[in-house]
Amino acid sequence: MALFPLQANFRGDFVVLLVPVDDGDDMSIVADKVAQHAVGLRVAEKGAPKCVYYNGRELPSSMTVAQSGIQPMDWIEVAYV
């Protein structure tokens, strides 16, 4: 378990953010950690499931950061499904 900095956007927001996650976090937790910096702050809340996109593909919600191949400071996008 180690701190893992990422660059992240929540889809529809205007800026790329520095979001610290943990390499043991799965994608549902990563999505929540990104959303807490954008959803309800600037992006309207939808109450729908969220997913993580990396290199143009959607990552399974149960996959951890360590399993995903994401490197520190890589860019991910989080969006409502």
Next chain:
Amino acid sequence: MPKLQRRDYYDTARDMNWAFSYVSEDEVFPEELSKSFGIHGEQWWGWDEPYKLTYREYVHNQAGKDDGIYSIRSTIARSNLYDNLDAGWKSAIKAHYGAIPVPEYFASIGEARMARFGRAAAWRNMATFGTLDECRHGQAQIYFPYCLLAKDPQFDWAHKAMHTNEWGVIAARSLFDDMFTANDAVSTAIQLTFTFETGFTNLQFLGMASDALHVGDIEFGALISSIQTDEARHSQQGEPTLKIMINNGRKAEAQKMVDQMFWRSWKLFALLTGISMDYYTPLESRTMSFKEFMQDWICRQFMDQFKDLGMNVPWYWEEHFLPELDWVHHAYHMGVWFWRPTVWWNPDAGVSPAERDWLEQKYPGWTDRFGKLWDVIGDNVRTGQIEKTYPATLPIVCNCCHIPICSPSIGKAPRITTHNGRKLNFCCEVCEWVWKSQPERYDTHLSIVDRFLAGHIQPPTLEGALQYMGITPDVAGNDAQAYVWNGASRLAAE
């Protein structure tokens, strides 16, 4: 004895060029400080400034200008003019005073370098006046806000800002160091005087002066109009330098320097001037939108002059620059407002219903791209959830322009590359091109996010970041209008 007319002695007095015999040209004009671009000796002696001026005339003119602005200052000091200015406008001038006056001194270093290492005597003569000009601009633009310090501690940042690591200051200092503090004489003439002063200072010093007079800020309007009269003169060092380069087969090198610095200047002025014109200037006082100023003064006037000299528009014009006119400063504005404790002025949201109508009219599509985000912010203000209008992390900044990486559209990724094992982030293809065109010049410079990740900022929190940036509670920015920027939000403010 009758006095000679200027035309009878001017050329003799200024053209003190001679061929060196005791020292080599490289010793007199070291490449690092002067840079020849392979153009040597007498090839520079045809350098001819379009604006002729003697030292006697210079002193006479400048004394008159200073009499004018300082008498306006002392008259207005006895009035309550400043107190009655719009709160958003006050923020526009605080942003200006933090970003500009100390860099004017930096510019005097660049001018002094041209006054010594410029490759023609006429040029060195002009640059001597330029050096004095920039000192004058530094002095006046620090003195005026100093006089307002008793009214508002944020004016302290007119002097303090450039001595800090505040994020916007890092962006400004990076640009100004690149352009003139740490540039050689020939590149300074092309990049500072031709590219920046012929184009962008017009925008900040005449465009903002025009808005100032409509707002009723006679003092600021008079000050920056007076400064622009100097800029208009010493900016003319660029054109003769450019002509020498073109005539000696160095057009491609000159074009590249212009393209690099036009882009870097654009990014900073979108941040500084863009948000001041379209959000901080009261709606009823806006003479033109920022985009209209850019279209008229940069896209038309500056580019016409540029093309007349046989240059091409920058390679990124159609694909990158023109599209950014529609969105980039709106994104920067939202970022500055949301991260408002990190700036030394109070950002004016500028999104009242009437202002939103104006924004949508001037920038069709604004409501869909940015208005929706402001709706959420407005709801949080209305319901008293102010804590949701503050950030809890840093934005990623570009390793070239050092401004947060914003997106014009949904799903657009930043450009991430690696150089000698170092991961770099760029906001766009052009910033990446600028950086990669001179990696040896840029690769030791850390962005504020690099510094955060390297542990330079302690504690590694937003509070630690504010401390690192030199922001104290008495100057940390807050909403300029106390959140009263739409009818409903009045409730929250009350």
